[in-house]
Amino acid sequence: MSNDVKFPPKPKRTKLKIKLGITLAVLAALYTVALTTTGFEVRPSASSAWHTLQRIFIAPLFDADTRAAFPELVGYMLETIAIAYAGLSIAAILAIPVGFLAARNMTGNNLSYIGKGILNAIRAIPELIFAIIFVAAVGIGPYAGVLAISINSIGMLGKLYAEVIETIDMSKVEAIKASGGNRVQAMWYGVLPQVVPEFSSYAIYRFEIDVRASTVLGIVGAGGIGFPLLLATQQRNWEDVGMILYVVVIFVTIIDIVSGKIRNKLV
Amino acid sequence: MLEFKDVSLTYPNGHQGLKNINLKINDGEFVVVVGMSGAGKSTLIRSINRLVTPTSGELLIDDENILKYKENNLRKLRTKTGMIFQQHNLVKRMSVLRNTLSGRLGHMGTLRSLLGMFPQDDVNLAMSNLNRVGIGEKAYTRADQLSGGQQQRVSIARVLTQKPKVILADEPVASLDPPTAHKVMSDLKRISREDNLTTLVNLHFIDMAQEFADRIIGLRDGEVVFDGPVSEVSDKTFEEIYGRPIKEDDLLGGDED
Numbered sequence: 001m002s003n004d005v006k007f008p009p010k011p012k013r014t015k016l017k018i019k020l021g022i023t024l025a026v027l028a029a030l031y032t033v034a035l036t037t038t039g040f041e042v043r044p045s046a047s048s049a050w051h052t053l054q055r056i057f058i059a060p061l062f063d064a065d066t067r068a069a070f071p072e073l074v075g076y077m078l079e080t081i082a083i084a085y086a087g088l089s090i091a092a093i094l095a096i097p098v099g100f101l102a103a104r105n106m107t108g109n110n111l112s113y114i115g116k117g118i119l120n121a122i123r124a125i126p127e128l129i130f131a132i133i134f135v136a137a138v139g140i141g142p143y144a145g146v147l148a149i150s151i152n153s154i155g156m157l158g159k160l161y162a163e164v165i166e167t168i169d170m171s172k173v174e175a176i177k178a179s180g181g182n183r184v185q186a187m188w189y190g191v192l193p194q195v196v197p198e199f200s201s202y203a204i205y206r207f208e209i210d211v212r213a214s215t216v217l218g219i220v221g222a223g224g225i226g227f228p229l230l231l232a233t234q235q236r237n238w239e240d241v242g243m244i245l246y247v248v249v250i251f252v253t254i255i256d257i258v259s260g261k262i263r264n265k266l267v
Numbered sequence: 268m269l270e271f272k273d274v275s276l277t278y279p280n281g282h283q284g285l286k287n288i289n290l291k292i293n294d295g296e297f298v299v300v301v302g303m304s305g306a307g308k309s310t311l312i313r314s315i316n317r318l319v320t321p322t323s324g325e326l327l328i329d330d331e332n333i334l335k336y337k338e339n340n341l342r343k344l345r346t347k348t349g350m351i352f353q354q355h356n357l358v359k360r361m362s363v364l365r366n367t368l369s370g371r372l373g374h375m376g377t378l379r380s381l382l383g384m385f386p387q388d389d390v391n392l393a394m395s396n397l398n399r400v401g402i403g404e405k406a407y408t409r410a411d412q413l414s415g416g417q418q419q420r421v422s423i424a425r426v427l428t429q430k431p432k433v434i435l436a437d438e439p440v441a442s443l444d445p446p447t448a449h450k451v452m453s454d455l456k457r458i459s460r461e462d463n464l465t466t467l468v469n470l471h472f473i474d475m476a477q478e479f480a481d482r483i484i485g486l487r488d489g490e491v492v493f494d495g496p497v498s499e500v501s502d503k504t505f506e507e508i509y510g511r512p513i514k515e516d517d518l519l520g521g522d523e524d
Binding site: 171172174175176177178179180181182184185188189190193194196197 | 342345372
């Protein structure tokens, strides 16, 4: 190989280096603030952490009384799943019109901003806050939980639906319009067949999230396994807490596996 | 009859798509529009069903100026002018028969169409049109499982199911291989003959234009630079239309069969 290979002059990367320096300085400052204000000192409690962990994760497996509570806890868990399912079913359907409204290629820029703004606002509020509001509005019980879950799911599904609609092939819509179809027909025959698999996939994925979210709703009185969880933690009854967590983990894992398989087939 | 009277179209960005077009196209004529990309072929064809709207002049179909049409009339106009696209624009996840039936949407009430309740007459019509283009046995197959040529045949069947008076075809064979392109064009020509449909086809392959057209219209930079029966067309005509010598690329070839 010869040594006289010609290279163009190397680009000067001063700007890039300055940017990198500033970024690192900002990150360092943020870390310093975060670490100095949070306080890491351990306040010793009556029982050691190790002892508590042992009571949560190991004791329930050998404690006959705790094991006897298993069927009842499964009942609570099924109620939790029912809340998630009901909330999601409502949301999966109501999110469709909202998604169309928020999709830029369906309604134009202005309406789309309004639709997306509403969806962003909904998503900024956590489920628990909605649950507290609905418990106050419709009373303690799973109904409040269903409403909280469905509102929040509309927030996320509406946004995801809108994004799916924005990526479709608009030429199909043009073809329906070119044959004399009206707007509604163009959406039904040109848009929906393209988006239904993605919509279903997102809805199922959201169901996984909703099951997890529903497990804590009982803490504010909105039904499900969160209620016994609240009691057990308040009484420092760690064996029961452990058993409840086992039930939650088992069911959530099963649901994640099954829904993952279904989603793989869909898209 | 289809008549362009001094039709011009200026796009919002200032580009002039069509410049003072004057044309008369008789019922049942098979017209091929040729020109380079960007010459205004698509714009010309899409003006006829108002997918684009010319900014001045008059466009008459059976002596009615369609440029004045609003929503309702526009739907009626579009049921009468069937369009075939380069990318056939079938809905991939629907069956071939259902795709063909979607040609009837313009004739149906919204509610009925949302429920998918197509009248039996329409279903029969769609099926017989699929048979006419030779893919009847694929009726229940999903559209995305067909080859490119078969999909373009479905889109011909869909347009026929509209029962149009005019067929507009925008580069219908540009994404097909030469032998398939030939068969699809032959189907289109045969059907337009059989049903006496006025047909406008955009093509950029000159040998194909000469083979199938009754009449050729040449466009350059939005202007009609040639208009005449195919018998008057020679390679020199195309050189004038394209504004440069004819090259190998301008020929499709592959019509040995």
